Amino acid sequence: MTERKPPGISFETWADRQIREAEARGDFDDLPGRGKPLRGLDKPYDPMWWVKEKMAREGLSFLPPALVLRKEAEDALTAARAAGSEAEARRILADINDKIREALRRPPEGPPLDLVPYDVEGVLRERRESRAD
Numbered sequence: 001m002t003e004r005k006p007p008g009i010s011f012e013t014w015a016d017r018q019i020r021e022a023e024a025r026g027d028f029d030d031l032p033g034r035g036k037p038l039r040g041l042d043k044p045y046d047p048m049w050w051v052k053e054k055m056a057r058e059g060l061s062f063l064p065p066a067l068v069l070r071k072e073a074e075d076a077l078t079a080a081r082a083a084g085s086e087a088e089a090r091r092i093l094a095d096i097n098d099k100i101r102e103a104l105r106r107p108p109e110g111p112p113l114d115l116v117p118y119d120v121e122g123v124l125r126e127r128r129e130s131r132a133d
Helices: 011-025 049-057 065-082 086-105 120-132
Strands: none
Touching (some): 065 086, 086 120
């Protein structure tokens, strides 16, 4: 526990002394990043830097629902093309088509959706043809 700042000593002097004594004891020797430059010093200042880093670390994003669905539809199409069986591909496409239809009935916030349900038979035909090569 640190001691209280004694009266009559400026805060800066007291804080400097606390840091100097901690350094002498080796309290800072095992800190991660010791001796390395601070990240992001070459970038312009962003007041939300810590929020963005936390979201990146945790794999989170904040996008309007319309953009999230567009990305999810794109990922579903990729997954359907790479699926192990037609039944699995059909299930993936059916799930995303249900979400797209729901979004068309109740448009989400954000930019226009610009999506239509996938043609399941067309995607499966393309999938078969690409695997026949």
